[in-house]
Amino acid sequence: MEMCLNSWGLNRVLSLTVDNASSNDVGVKRLKRRLLSRNSLFMSGNHFHMRCCAHILNLVVKEGLKDIDGSAGRIRHGVWYARSSPARLAKFKACIDEESMDYKGLVWLDVETRWNSTYSMLVSASKYERTFKELSFRDKKHVSELTKKGKGVPTEEDLKHINLIIPFLKLFYDATVHISGSSYLTSNIYMFEIMGIGKSIVDMCASEDEHLLFDPRCKIRLADWMVRRYYNKDDDDALKANLESSLKSIYEEYCVGFMPLQGNSDEVQVFGCVSDPYGTVEFYLSEGCDNADNELTTYLGEKLEHNMEINVLEWWKVNSG
Incomplete structure (x- = not known):
């Protein structure tokens, strides 16, 4: 990773996003120490490990799928049987024609270790509830082989289970697609997705970020609204205080980074100061941060942008002059 940063010419690093696995912790800590020694981390690496x-x-979805492991397993074996040979697939298609179904797609066999493919399999299988039932009547080997090798044929109860869970899985599937994009900014949308999942789950049950702040459509007001809506008052106050403190710290460091310091650059450095006998850096910190507070207050106090198609990076490029 360090070699890549050098080859890319990246001298300042804000964060590194990795999987939420303990195996990554040691490597990230080692890289953080190296980058700190080179004075390459923003805010001393407080936001480095994301x-x-x-x-x-x-991980959340995989844990949740354990609750329907039996139903999902029987449907998986049913799909496997239908796709296991050209003759069996032809029988399955004949059952589709017999039912005069409008849906003409094929059933999707999942990769068990990838829940998104399991979701696609369950969605496709839910379209063929009558087809699986008809196949059990037409093909006796279908019943005997699945009973012998698996957990039996898919039942009506299994299909009820997956029809109940598909709307929940769709929330996670759509959110994962949105926040995994590589051709657009994602740090300002993950809070939308997570809060959206939470709200939708609450609604379904009832029926039976710092980056967000720099989105001119949201700023701190959307975060404040979401926190008040979904957390109790004690957590609400703590989260808002933490959010505002982090935002101010980021602006302070940004402000100091552009201070026009005088003197020998080899002796006086804003970040990781080598020598500052006269307290120059402390002075610039206090003076510069006052200006930053004013700029920050002005930005947060301005009206929200209402164009939902806005490109956040382009907006800041145009408005940062």
Whole structure:
């Protein structure tokens, strides 16, 4: 990783996003020490180790799927049987024609270790509830082989289970697709996705980020609204205080980074100061941060942008002059 940073010419690093796995912790700590020794980390590396939101969602869904492991397993074996040979697939298609179904896609066999493919399999299988039932009547080997090798044929109860869980899985599937994009900014949308999942789950049950602050459509007001809506008052106050403190710290460091210091650059450095006998850096910190507070207050006090198609990076490029 350090070699890559050198080859890319990256002298300052804000964060590194990795899977939420303990095996990554040792490597990240070692890299952090190396980058700190080179004075390459923003805010002394306070925000360096970021855990991948998509990976955390993946762990949550895998745990949840254990509750329907029996139903998902029987459906998986049913799909496997239908796709295991050209003759069996032809029988399955004949059952589709017999039922005069509008849906003409094929059933999808998942990769068991990838929950998103399991979701796709369950969605496709849910379209063929009558087809699986008809196949059991037409093909006796279908019943005997699945009973012998698996947990039996998919039942009506199994299909009820997956029809109940598919809407929940869709929330996680769509969120994972959105926050895993590589051609657009994602740090300002993950809070939307996570809070959206939480709200939708609450609604379904009832029926039976710092980066977000720099999105001119949201700023701190959306975060404040979400926190008040989904947390109790004690947690609400603590989260808002932490958010505001982090935002101010980021702006202070950004402000100091652009201070026009005078003197020998080899002797006086803003970050990781080598020599500062006169307290120059402390002075610039206090003076510069006052200006930063004013700029920050002005930005947060301005009206929100209402264009939902706005490109956040392009907006800052145009408005940062």
